[in-house]
Amino acid sequence: MKVAIFDHVAEGYDAWYDTELGSVSDQVERHLAQSMFKAPGPKVLEIGCGTGQYTGWLVKEGYEVTAVDISIEMMALAQKKIAVIEENTDHAKPVHWWHADITEIFDQLETYDGIFSVTAFEFIPEPENVLKILFSHLKPGGCLMIGLIAGRSAWSEYYAEAACNNPTSVFARAALYTKEEICSWQIGVSVEIGECLFFPPNVQTTTEALSLEVKRKGNPGFVVAKWVRV
Numbered sequence: 001m002k003v004a005i006f007d008h009v010a011e012g013y014d015a016w017y018d019t020e021l022g023s024v025s026d027q028v029e030r031h032l033a034q035s036m037f038k039a040p041g042p043k044v045l046e047i048g049c050g051t052g053q054y055t056g057w058l059v060k061e062g063y064e065v066t067a068v069d070i071s072i073e074m075m076a077l078a079q080k081k082i083a084v085i086e087e088n089t090d091h092a093k094p095v096h097w098w099h100a101d102i103t104e105i106f107d108q109l110e111t112y113d114g115i116f117s118v119t120a121f122e123f124i125p126e127p128e129n130v131l132k133i134l135f136s137h138l139k140p141g142g143c144l145m146i147g148l149i150a151g152r153s154a155w156s157e158y159y160a161e162a163a164c165n166n167p168t169s170v171f172a173r174a175a176l177y178t179k180e181e182i183c184s185w186q187i188g189v190s191v192e193i194g195e196c197l198f199f200p201p202n203v204q205t206t207t208e209a210l211s212l213e214v215k216r217k218g219n220p221g222f223v224v225a226k227w228v229r230v
Contacts (some may be wrong), residue, residue, distance in 0.1 A: 010073035039114025048120025054077030065094040118147035128185040138229040151176035154200035155221030197221030
């Protein structure tokens with residue numbers, strides 16, 4: 001197992017969501033991603049579960065989740081969160097945890113009703129090829145959905161500056177794709193695209209952010225792509 005680039009930031013990762021900017025960003029991203037993901041059955045593979053920000057939602061929705069992450073440190077935090085949710089959610093299905101690099105376990109995957117990933121494919125090499133393989137592991141009617149920080153946006157500039165100022169930043173290893181690039185990927189069927197995060201990282205308040213979000217001007221900072229197997 002390779003050293004995971006997120007291991008060294010795991011402890012402070014969730015602090016972003018406690019800031020005003022992090023909270024409102026998560027709010028709009030989560031609304032879009034959760035509204036677009038519709039699996040026809042219970043069996044879901046989550047790629048890049050991180051600290052469990054979306055794993056908990058999947059559990060509460062009643063899915064039987066297999067959560068994969070390359071970072072053992074991030075996954076440990078996710079396991080603590082999900083243990084609490086499982087204790088307090090009636091009939092919650094247990095999460096199957098899998099510490100692995102998704103590109104190294106294709107031959108061990110099963111077939112799934114849904115495959116879900118948010119802010120992981122920025123760090124996965126050759127995403128088009130990986131998505132093709134994952135798409136083949138969907139059951140008929142199954143949904144493959146990824147959420148990504150969008151390229152050519154105020155947010156991609158923000159993360160590029162962070163990487164420039166700090167070479168150890170995880171974003172020094174990120175590839176940020178535009179909607180047009182994602183739409184060009186040949187996965188097997190046409191893609192459905194959702195967009196959000198139309199406010200910049202230097203927004204001052206939640207109220208201002210949400211006001212700009214409604215106007216939807218300029219390039220989005222976050223893109224969701226979904227493919228459904230016929």
